[in-house]
Amino acid sequence: MKWSGIILARLILGVLLVFAGAVKAFNPQLFAYELEQYNLVPVPLIHFVAITLPWIELLCGLLLLTGFWVRASAWVATGLMVAFLAAVLSVIVRGLKIKCGCFGTVGTEFVGWWHVALDAGLLAMAVWLTRHGKE
């Protein structure tokens, strides 16, 4: 039971991270524009984040899918999800009406509670994997 839960959590997190990473890695300029709308990252650093973050997501997702270094990648995924959760919550608190940009051009809806729910769910899976996934 626990074993199948681990597989399921790895699959869901892995697929979403690979997908989110790949679409953004393919178009860093677009991601940079989306990131700018959040007004969270200092402007000079926006491009650096847009260039590197998608590849961290992609790598982390691939490790979760293939089962190498599961706990370590689960810790990275935890960090990513905490950051994403904080970002979408800050958007809601500030009342900004911006696109999520989470999956590049796929899904152009505005940031809302749906994103909070998704991130919180993924965060829970990631945290659980840091304790129960194999080394």
Next chain:
Amino acid sequence: MGRTFLRAVMILLTGVAVGLFVNLWSPRAIPLITPPRPVVLDRQIVPLDEARQLLGIAVFLDARRAPDYEAGHIAGAFNLPVEDFEAHFAAVAGLLSPTTPIIVYCDGVDCDLSHRLLARLNALGYRQARLLVNGWTVWRAAGLPTTKGAAP
């Protein structure tokens, strides 16, 4: 625990390294340091009242992405997504000349797609281009003509 932490740091560093490396060679590479936001002068801002009178005279260019444009735009406006300028410019180039009045807009007070589009047009010599701040929102709020769908 120590080993897991080390591996997590390695994942982060590898991601950063791959990203930087790909950005060296990718045709979609962007500068490592974000270029400053283009400066728009006061005289390049067009007030809503004036923009309204220029409907049918000026060329309106919507700087947003195609799905946003198709969901609704200023009547008669053409789509020139600044994120994909090269691919879309040819379609509207025939309408423009250095003396054509042009109005660019996007949506949202913080939206700077139109700022970037204005900078691109200015660089190409289209000196009569001006910017309608928060264009789509203020235009709609004023009850002015809008349409939906692909480019006219």
